[in-house]
Amino acid sequence: MVELKVSPSSTGIIAQTFNKIKEMTSSGAIDYDTPVRILLGAGKYQGILSYNLPNPLILEGAAGTKAEDVVLSAENCEAFHKDTENRAVFVIGQNVSEVTLRGFTIENTHLKTCDDAALGNQAEALCFNCQNGSLLCQNMRFISRQDTVHVKGFSHFEDCYVTGDIDFIWGYCDTSVWKNCLIHTREDNRPGVRPAYVVQSRALNSRPGFIFIDCTFTADERPEGSEIWIGRSQGTGKPDSIDRWDSIALIDCTVSDRYDDRLWTDEDGKKAVWPEKGCKDFGWREYGTKRVNVSGEETADNLALRNPHGFVMSEEEACLLRKEFAPEM
Template sequence: MPLKLSTLVVNAALVTLVSPGAHAGPFAPDTGDTAAYSDTRLAITFDTAPSLGSAGKIKVFTTDGTLVDTIDVSDAVSKMSGETQTLFSARNTEIDKLGGNVPSLAQWRYVYYRPVVISGSTASIKLHDGALRPDTAYYVNIDNGVLNGKVAGASFRGVSGTSAWTFKTKATPGSPTAVTVDDDGPADFRTVQGALDWIMQNGCVTCAYAGAAKTITVKNGNYRELLFLRNVNNLTITGESRSGVIVFYDNSDSFNPGTGFGTTSAGATLVSAGPNVGTRRYLGGGRNVLLAENADLLKLTNFTLWNAHRKTSGWDNQAETMYFNSSTLGGSRLSALSMNFMSAQDTLLLKGWSWFYKSYVSGDVDFIWGSPYAALFEQSELHTIVDGTNASSGGYIFQARAAYGYPGFVVLNSKLTADAAIPAGSTWLARSGGLAPPTYCTTKTTTGGLGSANLGCDNLAYINTRMGTHIRTAGWQATPAPTPATPTATAGWRERGSMDLSGNTLNVSGRNQNVSSTGIDLSGLDTRTEVFQAWNNGAGWVPATP
């Protein structure tokens, strides 16, 4: 059974924020460790829960005294940009450059993140991505006052000198294309991003192993991190178990504004952090957990991807779990098999060609959206959760801004479910993206990538879908009107063979027939072969089941 978002929220113990692994002393890696991970998180175990100070730095040096990383727990990083937001503390904020140690990349993902996390009696410190290198010796210094508490009965006064906390990282993995990740057991990496960096370094589209099949196997555990993948084809990321591998982060449009994309440098423009709450720096990396760009044949299977942001009034609450930012006609293929994607608003943002099979997607407002050529949800569950800012609203499942002349979103042999607290007849099947002709949805893409004239189409078809009582009788929100306003066999809002959750024929006589259709022949979308037959200008793509 898929793991519900409400389960994770209520049972906080399911998500342990710190998993430093077994260690003998208060430090992880242990002092003197000669096989530490290059993507390790530093950790200190206190007698009881420590507190985070308001000033001071954590510094890591190579043994020759070269400074390789600095973490500032004060508000200096946030305040240097001139931001004025009042939603959350400006302290304990750093800017990460994801993929920053990958030589082949010319664009990276810049994001704000919280480097110090306290969970129970352990303080975990995430260094900047790629700060540590393999087979290298380091020592750590921590200013007095960064962390407050007792270690082995004595007040913690920081760490100083060149020998108090030392460790050496182990050598590079044996395989350039197949690696494992485990947050607390033997593996090649401790983090998913560490593994992604390794794959991007060896298997990018211009690298030595460009054409090879690549795999990342993630062992059961909780991985609190933002992720970036760029310029890699034929990569499979597989979890040990669907509910046992949880990759998550609390990210949102207020914390990291924008949908996100790779850039050559961090943006400096100040934008609104939410209604009447001041400004936030727009770095460019965006509000999702996983950003995948310029990727083809990316396969995700058997794990949970979760944006842990809790919707709150006054925030900009858009918070994708994944943005698949790949949109070529002859590439840009994503498969998700036996996956959980969980957030609230804007859970999945899709381009290109996407296939979701036996997967679970949860959210409340527009929780599946984007500009794909074709995105098929087959034998999957689309689950509406209670909106934390408007409990009486059932929200919207889709907002399509699909590519003109292609299938867009298709829901096939799947089911629409909801939290028990969702009012009956309160959820819309979709609302329009509001991008109307003559600017949008006017020109079929035949070469290159998507442009404004090629997208904005409200192309969505439900075929043989079981629907809970939370779905509105009218089905589709008609204001603003969809594009096209009148559906056809190949475009617009369409529905065929709808059932209740028990499999009985659903009465759809109350559907808004002005903007949708329940009678159009949709036999051209009955199989994944048909949905993806336009891939690569008619060459077609037939993704295979396990």
């Protein structure tokens, strides 16, 4: 393994380090499968980043730093750079094998200024644009507003914090596991009554999609009438479609009472949901959901109020999912 240390001493230092890795592989100094570990010193790193090399990458805050001490920050959005793979602060490309992010913050500082029918406010902090590689995030913080984290392929998030207001966890994933994460819906920076959505799954056909285990969903207070949902459908999933399946699982998660009792929305029947009814393997499904009020009191949630597209797993089914995707827990 090659180990490199950087500090925010100059603009673009992380991008320069990525270029150094490319030069080392091109010259034969290291192989294309040589792992590289980059330690980030405390401070703020400005600028948009992209990593698209096959070398396994570990990018982490240096020993003794907290996630909030090391911040990768920039403003980017759809209005600036078109398409998902171009509008994030940090884009991980199609050629990667394994990427580990640990112990720092990625923040997209874009603020919404208007209602934009052209989707100019989409602004990822992280885009994992790789169907074949794998992503591991531990003790990370992801901050933006719309579309904060986008994932394809296989990803695993442990002890992370993510915040946004619309579809701020989404993607065309095979499997994206979130364990013991704090997921916070923030107030829209624009005035008025506006809905908020945490997850929009466009999962691959018949694959698990987004799985949340022992996660906590919190929310800012919003204007009266502003509905907050765990998941919503894009409305384009079909039995034979390659992706766009509405697959989200909650296992023993805690949800603020600021979220709608139905959890899932098809926008009052305006959006198709596929599968039309969840099951243990895919679709909208849950087990052991608890509701917490502003005083911190927890109660078992009222499942009778759920959107009819959702499915309640048995204890055995939930345990099998937990064993498969979080075996040490």
